[in-house]
Amino acid sequence: MSSGLQPAQAVSASKHALTVSEILIYIFNEAKPAALVAAARVNRQWSEHALDRLWRNLESVVPLLEILAPLARSTVQGRSVAEWNLPERIVSDRW
DSSP states (O other): OSOOOHHHHHHHHHHTTOOOHHHHHHHHHOOOOOHHHTTTTTTTTHHHHHHHTTTOOOOOOOHHHHHTTTTTTOOOOOOOOEEOSSSSOOGGGGO
């Protein structure tokens, strides 16, 4: 069954579909984190939707805090504990 579109029209329709926010949200809701990271680098529109989905469900706040400064896991008697430290000051140059 033919769609009735010429090849150039079909490409144009496909390109348009990938600029519709609702379609991007649907696609990104099904995507894995690695695909979302790649999608965030395509353009501003994709980045907005991909990053919204990527950051929606964090298992911990550590990735978010690492944006501010590198984190170091605390150790007690050679064992890692559930505590994180900022080994250096947070400076405005990093923002």
